[in-house]
Amino acid sequence: xxxxxxxxxxxxxxxxxxxxxxxxxxxxxxxxxxxxxxxxxxxxxxxxxxxxxxxxxxxxxxxxxxxxxxxxxx
Numbered sequence: 692x693x694x695x696x697x698x699x700x701x702x703x704x705x706x707x708x709x710x711x712x713x714x715x716x717x718x719x720x721x722x723x724x725x726x727x728x729x730x731x732x733x734x735x736x737x738x739x740x741x742x743x744x745x746x747x748x749x750x751x752x753x754x755x756x757x758x759x760x761x762x763x764x765x
Contacts, residue, residue: 695719695731 701717712721719731726733
């Protein structure tokens, strides 16, 4: 899986013939053949933009997990 930048979408889900992929802050994590066939610009794993997108993805999933956790009230 590689990180690609979608040309105009910043968030949502993009449907392709090979599956659906989530767009977070304009970036899509997809298999190489999907991103290349769609013409998306590949983002290096070393670039600061890609690392920020991956960090945002981890943060948002952690926030969703915390939001779903039951409250411990006494």
